[in-house]
Amino acid sequence: MSEAFDTARWRPAAFLPEKDARDPALIFVIAVLCFLACLTALGALAGDRGARGWTGQLVGEATVVVRARGGETPDAAAARAAEALAGLPGVTEVRALEKEKAYDLIRPWIGDVADLDDLPVPRLVAVTLDRKAPATAALLDQALKRQKLDAVVDDHSIWIKDIRRAAGVVRSTAIAIFMLIAAAAAAIVAFATRAGLAARRDVVEVLHLTGAEDSQIASLFELRFARIAAVSGAIGAASAGALGGVLRMMGGGEGLTPALPIAWIDLLAVLPCPVLAALVAAIAARLTARRLIKDL
């Protein structure tokens, strides 16, 4: 029976079959990996923001513990300390805290005390520092010593160091997990490329023997898997972005917890996912295909 075939309207068909029964499974696996990678990126951003928020607060403040000595009252010693610190370069505000506030800080450990006057609670002086050029602990200490005050300056440097170290660990861990997921995705694509080449060995063989260059054949698989990975990446990124949005809405400005404050802008981090996934897949497919074609 004759078939209508318009030569003028003919367009070359794809060398590889458009669809493969294994594609949905591959899309699912890569989408899950992309989802996890995006969540890792969101977690890292939120952790970093949390750490920066804490260190920012601590860097802008210092606390001075003042003990009265000689016949001087604690209130007078705290007032003298505040006076000594006010006006120093890098200091914007100094406040001597009332006895009750100092007591509030240690109440969890000593419980209720009937007469505060019987308790030698040291006085606290809160110092607000200039964020751009904060005064150092040494400068504050010198100023207090000049006034012969028995005082200890705490510029929170130990805490800041700890928080920064913790933030660094979170960041490094996130990068390591991200790389691990990318490597897993690449391995899966390489495996799928091998399977694809094995399943399409007839096509590869015909192309090879008909004079196709190795790069020509490899690029077919490269494009195919890059496209699959881009679709998978988009699905994974959209899912992670949606989950991030839900967490942001559930937790308000603080995100799910104050430790992981997700911001709306963080959700933009998932956008490069499809491109990155396609890139990883393309490289993995190209390397695998070229190696296999060489063995033909």
Added chain:
Amino acid sequence: MSRNAQAAAGDSLSDEILRFSDVSMRYGRGPEVLSNVSLSLPRGSFHFITGVSGAGKSSLLKLIYLAARPSSGTFRLFGDDVATMTARDLTMARRKIGVVFQDLLLLDHLSAFDNTALPLRIAGHKAADYRSDVAELLTWVGLGSRMNALPPTLAGGEKQRLAIARAVVNRPEILLADEPTGNVDHEMALRIYRLFVEMNRLGTTVIIATHDQDLVARSGRPVLHLEKGRLKPLPPQGPVT
């Protein structure tokens, strides 16, 4: 000089298209499938390769269409030693060879038209430049009404002709065919043979591996006869009917 001797003599022809010098071949660590084969074929010649199954016919063709390498000896193709060819040289050489594979190797997901156009597309030609040529060729091989058909829907003879159309579409310098008449009736075998003769008349060097002694005898073409991987004198033929 006998037909076989004529083919295998390896006369130093100035216009030889390929030359085997003491070529042996084995697959992996297996036994030799070709042993010390020496022959030279002139450009524009037409040869049959005969021999029983396992004699080495397909292996000899594989060497020629560059799907395998000799394990020893020298094979020169288009004037170049294949052993020293780069990957790019090999690719370019393959583009000058048309092959009708024993199992045809048609791509089932491509239409007859796409299958035929394959070598031209691979070589980088523009569709506009070859559309009409492909259609004309398919009509010439009797598939003018089946251009849009997928290979699984074609009959055996149609598939065979499609494979031939793909092999000749880019006017190859060498046309190889491995048992091209193996699965078709006598009449179709003759039609296919005439196609090869026509290609040869246009200047293509044709080499056909076949069991079809009747076709070989009728053709009067030179024969390369293989026995256990070695070129041997052609055994005496029965009367041609």
